[in-house]
Amino acid sequence: QDATPKDGGEFIFTAPYGNSIMSLDITASPHTQDEIVAKALNSSLYKWNSESGQPELALAESVEKSADGKTYTYKLREATFHNGDSFDADDVIWSYNRLADPKKALPGAEQMLQIAGVAEFQAGTADHISGLKKIDDRTIEITFINLAEPGWNLMSNFAPIYSKDYPEDQLASKPNGLGPFKLVNYTPGSKVEFEKFDDYYEEGKPHLDKLSIMLMGEAAARDVAFRNGEIDVSVLGPVQYEAYGQEEALKDHILEVAEVYTRNVGFNPNVEAFKDKRVRQAINYAIDKNLIVEKLLKNKAYPAVSWLPVSSPAFDQDAKPYAYDPDKAKELLKEAGFETGLKFSIIGTSNESWGVPIIEAIIPMLARVGVEVSAEPVESAVLSDKILSDNFEAFIWSNSSGPDPLKFLTCFHSATPQSACNYVKFSNADFDKLIEEAGDETDAQKQIDLLKQANNLLQEEAPVWFFNYNKAVMAYQPWVQGLKANAMELAIQDYEDIWIDDSAPASRK
Amino acid sequence: MSTPLLEIRNLDVHFSLPRKTIFGQKRILRAVQGVNLTLNEGECLSIVGESGCGKSTTALTVMGLQEPTSGEILFEGKPITGADAPGRKERARIAQMVFQDPYASLNPRQTIGNMLSAQLALHEIASGSEANERVGEMLVRVGLLPDHANRYPHEFSGGQRQRIGIARALMLNPKILVLDEPVSALDVSIQAQIINLLLDLQETLGLSYIMISHDLSVVEHVSDRVAVMYFGRVVEEGDWHSIFSRPTHPYTRRLIGSVPDPDAILTGARKLPPAAPIPDAMRFSPDLSRQPNPDETPEPSTLVAIGDSHHVRLAQ
Amino acid sequence: MLRFIFRRTLQMIPTLLAVVLIIFVIFSVVPGSFISSLMAEGRNATNADVMAHLNAQFGLDKPWPVRLWNYLWGLAHFDLGISYRTREAVWGVIEPRLWPSVKLALAAMAFAAGIGIPLGFIAALKPGSIFDTGTMVVAVSGLSLPEFWFGLLLMYFFALQLGWLPSFGYQPGSFRHIILPAIALGVSPMALLARTTRAGVLDVMNADFVRTARAKGLAEPRLIGAHVTRNVLVLILTTLGLQIGSLMGQAIVIEKLFSWPGIGSLLVDSVSTRDIPVVQGTVIVIVLWFLVINMLVDIAYAVIDPRIKVD
Amino acid sequence: MQLRFNFVCGLTLVVIVIMAAVTAGWFAPYDPILDADLMVSETPPGSEYFLGTDGQGRDVFSRILYGARVSLTVGLVSQLINSCIGTALGVSAGYFGGRWDDLVNGLTNVMLAIPSLVFALAIMAVLGPGLPSLLIALGLTNWSWTCRIARSSTLSLKNQGFVQAAKAAGFGDINIMRTQVLPNILGPVLVIATLGIGSAVLAEAALSFLGVGIRPPQPSWGNMLSDARELMRAAPWAAVFPGLAIFMTVLGFNLLGDGLRDMLDPHMRTART
Amino acid sequence: MSSSLPDPVLSVRDLRIGIGAGNQLLHGVSFDILPGETYGLVGESGSGKSITGLSVMGLLKSPLAITGGSIHFQGQDVLQLGKRARRRLRGDRMAMVFQEPMTALNPLVTIGRQIAEMFVVHRGLGWRDARHKAVEALESVRVPAPEERARAYPHQLSGGMRQRVMIAIALACRPDLLIADEPTTALDVTVQAGVLELIAELCRAEGTAVLLVSHDLGVIANMCGRVGVMDQGRLVEEQDTKALFENPLHPYTRGLLAARPRLGSRTVATRGRLTELDDMVASDERGRDVPTLITPRSVAAEALP
Ligand SMILES: Nc1ncnc2c1ncn2[C@@H]1O[C@H](COP(=O)(O)OP(=O)(O)OP(=O)(O)O)[C@@H](O)[C@H]1O
Ligand SMILES: Nc1ncnc2c1ncn2[C@@H]1O[C@H](COP(=O)(O)OP(=O)(O)OP(=O)(O)O)[C@@H](O)[C@H]1O
């Protein structure tokens, strides 16, 4: 294949998650489904480079870090908004002020917390964010409160740069961004159509003339549409993953990536038995997760070792997962005094990879070691509600666990409230100490080592049943080029890099 | 004069009609207008008139099954309509009704015995085997067998059903029996049985009847007094003999004249008895040749005596 | 006519009020909230403080009588409120879905009526025969297949195997796109209509005037065409109206499967994200549709049946 | 009364299903929940597993037999609740008329208009998953048809002689409704009920599809179907057989309903010899 | 009696109707109707009058079926005719008026059209011409303002009017035989008189033979020249009307005549019991033929020298 991208053509993408898009204004919504759209419309200061696994500059050409490592001076690019406004430092300041504004209560506010002065602004003691300073139209200086890499937050799709002159109330219906594509038509609940934005700031991009994103939550429907050539990309479920892998015509055009989600069954320490580490370990021993991954997930997952996913820089290649050992499990249960009579229920959604079907599979396995489990299916809103309000015995969920290892291990710090992300109210002094040390460590390698230790300690303590890390799989038509194995979320693609080659059918050229 | 058993005073019953079209105005139908009737003990009062003239409505009002719009009904001088009307149970002892259609008037899913004894139990007259005994007696009285108590209505012929209807009405020993077209749905041959039964019962029990019919030969045979209704009003009223020997109101005359009577036809032209003279300066109303219109108020008219207990409606 | 419509429109108000109340009560006891749904993806992207602000912004921190009153007050001014999810006016969220939903409901009904009514006729003309039973088996199979499965089968067969029709999607002017979802949605009303028609035809065929028509020497086709059909239509109309009326809200699974931008999928999405203003708004729209259709059915009655009596 | 062909067919099917439910314990070769062996998941039908196994490696045949219990319970009980509510409201509304009638009528309209699935969804969310909630959710949401029919039948009955006669005899309204009206509308109500049973079985499937049905891994035909929806190609038997079971049951009850309707139809009844 | 007695319009011989073979409802009924004659059929409810009429029209509905005998209409054995030919006779050469005027008309079609349909079907007229004829037909049954009425729907007419419309339909094509099955039972006495008179008049004018079914002896006496009395599926007696009333032969007929209260028979002094049928007719006599059945043929034969 010729590797030089070709311009023109139409690309039909799919947004594969159950719900409709909530809003075309991504700052109003924290959902993946909306990011898939926002990615075409908007740009942020940084963007995620899925190849290097690091954030990189997007709307800035260069950056200079001050000596104390807390103040960054960005040289902004020449760029134009879809409505023709040109982009300057005021837009950044306006956008970030808007995001942080407590009265607006935007989910993206979280991305701003690292900027100096946001706390005062939110508390109402300052009328603007002091950490944002315009030097000139093309230069902006941002001061942060700590040493952490700001790119992690500022690359977020939830923190895009909007035009300060554009009416805010139009953002949802007639979005105006710096992204590679302009909105042409939005049919809520069905599809979003875009066309190439000619004044996109990256020279020679995007390649596509047209981009359509179809909202297709049902895997079986995507399967038909993909085979029928009506869509160019389909995110595969386990069953299709297995089937496509065996089909000559399809198996060469499959993109897989280890995503940064950890699926787990969390144990609530309010349940007496779960206070005992041995019980938690016993459950980890009693379940044959490899078999479940193989049979139910059709290998579309990596059996989990501990919390951090395989793609995490702090993932310990040498660590061993809990082996499937029912005898050991029985023994541990006996020691803990729960040879019989341990009974609990797991709440979960109907998700095929981390929901009720998994509970169904572990029920007979745990029954064999004398543990009686029942499944309690709930809607996703109820699931989070119950977890956040500490109203459960155990849950099965899928949680972000990357790419930033420090951030996601901090979730298990005893100071992290349950409503933030310490859902199992994990509290361990040794673990806390390791995390705190890692947070203060400036040497990257040493920090990684500390995090590895913490991660391994977490496995030993087994506050959850470590089930798997997600493997995201995407099938694409042979004429689609430039897709990236994005470990953050495979369905979020850099559309500006995608192009259609000559083998495409006439309808796509 | 002693108080009559039942007195209907200035009875009005109005219905609101469905709109003519779904877009139209609400309309009011005056089914019964200013009816005055009396029923004496042991008497049979017949109400005749064409279909829809308000006969059944009057009867239902007597039964308390229809609220009068205005006017009142007195039983032995005491009002049984309006604010201090007696309760349903008490009222049941005053009057009972035999319905027109013997097929629709029995619950198809209840045995005759159950139906009858439930009434006794309700009124705490008798229960258990005593009730059954009474039911048996009653069935015999109306010419059926005690065994019939165990049957369902569909196991009876029309005439038998009408007998059951009568038995049901008699069960509570009412003073008045209201008969709404008791024989019109029945065959000639069965008509005779029912009429004979009614006459027998009147004799043995001293019942009073209000009978509704448009079959004048039957009316002539059983009534003591006759009221002719036309378009919601009584147009002629009197004892049976005066009505049939001197039918005066044109409507009454037409009614009697249209009865197809084999003998009259075979033996030659029908001789309708002459009408009684009416006072000068009075005339009949309303116009009989056109359809009554429920929407308009009829012209004022009064019942005028033209003979011994013989009244006819006249306008000035 | 106008007066009738006016009266009926006034009569809708208590019904709508009841609907609002019922939804309000139900969703004030349903567990899970708009906030928790935002966190449901487990992406940790949301922050508790922000959420508390959100609560305040949408007035969710107020006691329920105040919320209900505010909602009703807005409603009295034709204001359906602000969506929690999109922060747009609820009407703006619903409006683009309305026409596709109506189209799908009508298309499904056209299919249902087009197949179901003739099927019912055929079955009724020889009642009790094997043929009657056979027809009913066909109809009932439509009624007993979960629509999800039926939709998938249609997709496999007509889109993938035969390649005749697009398997999914919505295109404003395209007839081809509506066929499969309409069939999938239409099977169950089709079965119902077939059954209603059968019963209706049986009734009408027993009517006295049909005997009169026979005595007039009418041939069977004319008899059915001129005398039976119209009368059956009166009987069918109720079912038809109720079905069209409720179809809009029932298309949930089908809309999801075929990526159809309708009201039904908006409704479940709003329920699952606890976007109560949109749930309220959607249900109000669905109920209004139902009531309007029923009003139209009543008008159609008056057109078809000169005896019409309402109330 | 002549037995109609469709009635006999329907009855046979229904009896088969009921027998399956009752005798599940004897005939099912495996435990429907605990005999799950992922090693043998998606085994095609054969001597070992009569109808194959599902994605979890459970015997489809055994699950269908046990599932019959749940599905039938759902169908029968929820419909019983519906019939009771619908009849009570419909009869009283038709009998008393006036304000009460308006109220019931309005409520019926509301219930007809609000998509019942959404209603059921909300009720399930409040009560939590499981059979009892399912019965309540489905039992509270589908009474409007029964109510309409009961009401219109009552309206036509209430002016009939025997109801009038009962009033004239002094019986109370409740008594009349119970002894005079109710037995006479049982026919149509029963017919609707048999049809409703079928739709309840399907509604359970739809709720399972949305993930709020019966508590898994307890088998019901609905959740078997929705569990198998991704296996359409890989293990079609896991979907086809429960689907067939639903089909037979719905067909059975529908035919039964049709047959009952025909047999209760006075015009057809003259056909008796 | 003249020797040139015309051929009967309708000649029913030994007509048997049953449900299957075992259940006989009509046990061999024979009668003739001469052109222009009005023949009455009386009898108790359920005696088989209606099914006799219906079988002549060919409108018996399953499970009822003719199990024996013949029906000759104008010399033609109608039972041997094909379905189409039979249908063509219906409405055109023979017509029927039913008892219930309330339900016998299609409620959703204007009466004008319902009448016009006759001309379209049997005369092949276009709807326009047929309409004109329909208005004429309405006029001929004395419906006032026929132009307007033609646009009315059945429910807008009174029972008597509707029955007139039924008669207009039946007589539209000037049939040779009119079967009137209790045409006035559902009507008021006053209305009934008018309708009967109308039938008599129109048929006399056109020379239409009439088979009048009724259980009202008054109606029969009013209308018919000859009467057949049916009891339990048999024709038990047939006589000239006058003769029948003067000298009923069969005990059942006698019972029937006696059971009826007669207008003017009550005197001020007496109110006697009515005669009940059971007193007159022993139950084993019911439904049996009398030995000699008097038919017009035999009358004619006797009259011959
Ligand atoms: N419940 C009702 N609502 C409206 N109109 C009614 C009602 N009951 C009776 N009517 C009307 O009132 C008028 C008188 O009715 P009613 O039944 O008393 O007549 P009737 O003399 O008994 O007639 P028939 O001889 O046909 O029984 C009729 O026009 C009838 O249509
Ligand atoms: N469809 C049918 N199925 C079975 N039996 C029937 C049917 N129609 C009529 N019959 C029976 O045939 C007999 C004669 O009925 P028919 O209708 O001719 O009586 P009729 O003399 O016209 O009585 P009526 O005066 O009541 O109209 C009756 O015993 C009746 O029960």
Ligand SMILES: [Mg+2]
């Ligand atoms: Mg009456």
Ligand SMILES: [Mg+2]
């Ligand atoms: Mg008859």
